[in-house]
Amino acid sequence: MPTHDGSWPQGTPCWVDCQVDDPARAREFYGELFGWEIEDSPPGAGEYLMAMRAGRAAAGIGPKPEGMPMPSVWTTYFAADSADDIAKKIVAAGGSLITEPFDVLDMGRMFVGADPTGAVFGVWETKAHSGAGVYNEHGAYCWNELNTGDYKQAQEFYANVFGWHYTETGDGHNFVYSTFSLTHDGREVGGVNDATKMPGDNSSYWLAWFQVDNTDIALATARDLGATVMTGPDDSPYGRMGVVQGPQGEIFGIIDTMTRVDEPPTGS
Structure with a gap:
């Protein structure tokens, strides 16, 4: 854990x-x-x-x-x-x-x-509370992703505020995506997605992803509990995933990172 x-x-x-x-x-x-x-x-x-x-x-x-x-x-x-x-x-x-x-x-x-x-x-x-004490396991957050309507402006902003360094992992055309780290060669700690390359809403927002042991079961459970499954289950190089709108309207992602299809892209 x-x-x-x-x-x-x-x-x-x-x-x-x-x-x-x-x-x-x-x-x-x-x-x-x-x-x-x-x-x-x-x-x-x-x-x-x-x-x-x-x-x-x-x-x-x-x-x-x-x-x-x-x-x-x-x-x-x-x-x-x-x-x-x-x-x-x-x-x-x-x-x-x-x-x-x-x-x-x-x-x-x-x-x-x-x-x-x-x-x-x-x-x-x-101070007394340092934040998450557990992560990257079932029921804990594992990834935080910015979906933005102005990709370059967002990257520049967070670099100026937090000093982030970016690694481009998309194809540069149909899928524009980068991971960010705290140092030039550091571990990736989140991602930035160009929402204008995706269908539907191009508004800017941060999406929290929670890890689960089985995406299909988690989505079915969420639905039974009154949530709406917005996407998924979908396979990807990062895991089997879905996006859920909770019963009160809040949106979050779930992903089983152990069930993957193909290798993650290495960038353009």
């Missing part, structure tokens, strides 16, 4: 949580789907719930911010050594702040921002 202790390196996807109208309903859905043990947060943390796998934090579930109309969503958070410093970089790079940095009890300091193409994400500065 891949686990992590302590702060994540700056720029790494370090946490995911969903904001919904009814956290109690989401608790039942995700607990059944992913086998999460879901715990209540300490007093003062509102209705925020902590999803656990084998005693380690895997994800969060919380209510939508009061007085802030928004759809139900999964949010990807990036680690920051200083949330305030990253907030300044976001604005300087052409992004925007949806919330100013604020403290979350003694757990950490955070804010929510948006890149210039409209994709929303969170930033987390570790």
Whole structure:
């Protein structure tokens, strides 16, 4: 079981949580789907719930911010050594702040921002809570992917804010995709997809992917629990996958990375 202790390196996807109208309903859905043990947060943390796998934090579930109309969503958070410093970089790079940095009890300091193409994400500065303690296993997040309507602008923005380095893996024409890492020759920690090359909606958003042991069973279970299967199951060089819209409208991906077809592309 891949686990992590302590702060994540700056720029790494370090946490995911969903904001919904009814956290109690989401608790039942995700607990059944992913086998999460879901715990209540300490007093003062509102209705925020902590999803656990084998005693380690895997994800969060919380209510939508009061007085802030928004759809139900999964949010990807990036680690920051200083949330305030990253907030300044976001604005300087052409992004925007949806919330100013604020403290979350003694757990950490955070804010929510948006890149210039409209994709929303969170930033987390570790204090008592360092983010995900488990990843890349059944019921834990395994990949975070930006789908963007302006590929080059998005790459430039995140490089300026977090110092990301990109490796192009698509064919450069019909499939434009890159992975990003924290250093030039570092391990890939997420991906960027040119949404204009895909049919349908070309809006910009971050998509969280959760690993499962069996995609077909997970999709069927999600459907039985009231979710909508938007795509899949589909085979790929990265795994057997599908995209799901939860019962309250939040969208996420699931993937069995052990069931693969062909080899991943090596780039154009």
